[in-house]
Amino acid sequence: MGPYQAIQVSEHVYWVGAIDWRVRDFHGxxxxxxxxxxxxxxxxxxxILVDTVKRPFxxxxxxxIGSVIDPQKIRVLLSNHSEMDHSGSLPAVIxxxxxxxxxxxxxxxxxxxxxxxxxxxxxxxxxxxRLTIGDRTLFFAEARMLHWPESMFSYLVDDRLFFxxxxxxxxxxxxxxxxxxxSEQVIWHEAAKYYANILLPYxxxxxxxxxALPKTEIGEAELIAPDHGxxxxxxxxxxxxxxxxxxxxxxxxxxxxxxxxxxxxTAKMAYAIAEGLQxxxxxxxxVHLTTSNRSVLATEILDAGALIVGSPTINNQLFPxxxxxxxxxxxxxxxxxxxxAFGSYGWSGESPRLIESALREMKVDLVSEAQRVKxxxxxxxxxxxxxxxxxxxxxxxxxxxxxx
Ligand code: FEO
Numbered sequence: 001m002g003p004y005q006a007i008q009v010s011e012h013v014y015w016v017g018a019i020d021w022r023v024r025d026f027h028g029x030x031x032x033x034x035x036x037x038x039x040x041x042x043x044x045x046x047x048i049l050v051d052t053v054k055r056p057f058x059x060x061x062x063x064x065i066g067s068v069i070d071p072q073k074i075r076v077l078l079s080n081h082s083e084m085d086h087s088g089s090l091p092a093v094i095x096x097x098x099x100x101x102x103x104x105x106x107x108x109x110x111x112x113x114x115x116x117x118x119x120x121x122x123x124x125x126x127x128x129x130r131l132t133i134g135d136r137t138l139f140f141a142e143a144r145m146l147h148w149p150e151s152m153f154s155y156l157v158d159d160r161l162f163f164x165x166x167x168x169x170x171x172x173x174x175x176x177x178x179x180x181x182x183s184e185q186v187i188w189h190e191a192a193k194y195y196a197n198i199l200l201p202y203x204x205x206x207x208x209x210x211x212a213l214p215k216t217e218i219g220e221a222e223l224i225a226p227d228h229g230x231x232x233x234x235x236x237x238x239x240x241x242x243x244x245x246x247x248x249x250x251x252x253x254x255x256x257x258x259x260x261x262x263x264x265x266t267a268k269m270a271y272a273i274a275e276g277l278q279x280x281x282x283x284x285x286x287v288h289l290t291t292s293n294r295s296v297l298a299t300e301i302l303d304a305g306a307l308i309v310g311s312p313t314i315n316n317q318l319f320p321x322x323x324x325x326x327x328x329x330x331x332x333x334x335x336x337x338x339x340x341a342f343g344s345y346g347w348s349g350e351s352p353r354l355i356e357s358a359l360r361e362m363k364v365d366l367v368s369e370a371q372r373v374k375x376x377x378x379x380x381x382x383x384x385x386x387x388x389x390x391x392x393x394x395x396x397x398x399x400x401x402x403x404x
Contacts, residue, residue, distance in 0.1 A: 002051050003065035007177045010159040015039045016064040018057030021173045030293035034173030039226045046134030047076040050163050055088035079104040080152045080165035082111040094120050128183035145205040155218045162221035168239045169226030170194045180231045195246045195296045196302040201333045210244050233368045251305030251336045253396045258287045259310035260319045265344035265376050266310045267352040272382040276389020282396050289321035294328040304395045307337045309355045313345040318354050326358045339364040342371035367395050
């Protein structure tokens with residue numbers, strides 16, 4: 001018996017993916033718990049491989065497949081998503097297995113051709129319809145912008161198993177293959193982090209896609225098998241309900257202060273604002289960007305009501321970590337936030353204005369003039385910062401009452 005074994009997921013489906021124990025940076029997203037690239041083998045008269053793994057892990061995937069069937073018996077490759085953590089091994093698998101068909105969404109056909117020069121032409125699946133392959137029946141649904149234009153959902157009717165590609169996944173390396181084998185706290189933290197960093201900009205499409213699922217036969221799924229992290233096996237629709245909630249981004253009394261500091265002055269202002277928020281009944285969270293990755297900031301924002309941003313001015317600009325963090329956050333298009341800017345400076349002091357401009361572009365409702373302090377904050381400056389915190393907390397109180 002080789003070291004890499006497949007894990008049975010349902011009567012006809014095996015997990016044959018790879019565990020990336022070491023990845024800590026997934027295109028800018030900090031993955032403290034590593035990740036998995038999930039591929040699934042559907043057994044039957046015409047074995048089907050659903051998605052593949054990142055190219056360096058192809059040997060691990062083929063070994064896991066080999067613990068069930070000879071990889072050369074794979075007849076059909078099904079690509080739900082063309083991003084290379086799932087498609088990167090397609091050329092190697094085609095060479096090894098010589099399959100007869102490569103299936104993808106209509107747009108996936110084009111996207112795969114834009115990524116690879118494959119010896120097998122991709123075929124479009126009938127979206128919204130069933131397709132019988134040998135003795136197995138699949139159903140396909142569009143998942144546009146969850147999170148690429150070509151993303152697709154597949155459903156194995158025989159096993160009531162929903163292959164959700166990136167949606168409902170998380171970056172988490174473990175030997176446990178099912179969510180119910182892991183801590184709830186870890187699962188929901190990583191699922192929220194994944195949503196905040198990958199799906200948040202597409203929330204309107206997420207809401208629509210999640211609402212449409214029960215209207216298709218996918219709504220009968222008893223298992224949800226994503227392309228990263230563990231598989232949902234019990235009470236599987238909890239994750240779709242969470243997606244529907246996250247897509248709305250209803251404001252809460254949580255207020256995120258994101259900041260950096262050169263000589264502790266902006267840090268002192270951040271702490272004073274946090275004290276004011278606390279005293280005013282809000283729940284402050286501080287994110288220091290030299291010690292926290294931008295993806296931590298995105299995760300904190302997912303269920304926040306306020307975004308308060310502080311930066312020193314360096315060479316007439318934002319501190320570099322804030323320029324990075326704000327650019328990243330802007331791309332994620334968070335909504336329903338109030339906010340303010342602050343920062344210390346030496347002579348020119350542009351940062352708070354630059355922050356305000358970025359916040360306006362993000363449609364954050366500014367509740368106050370920026371707090372600016374020359375060099376080092378005095379007691380009266382810190383009192384003003386605390387008063388800003390109280391004001392934001394009060395505003396959050398009004399907003400969340402209106403929402404309730
Ligand atoms: Fe896991 Fe969008 O790739």
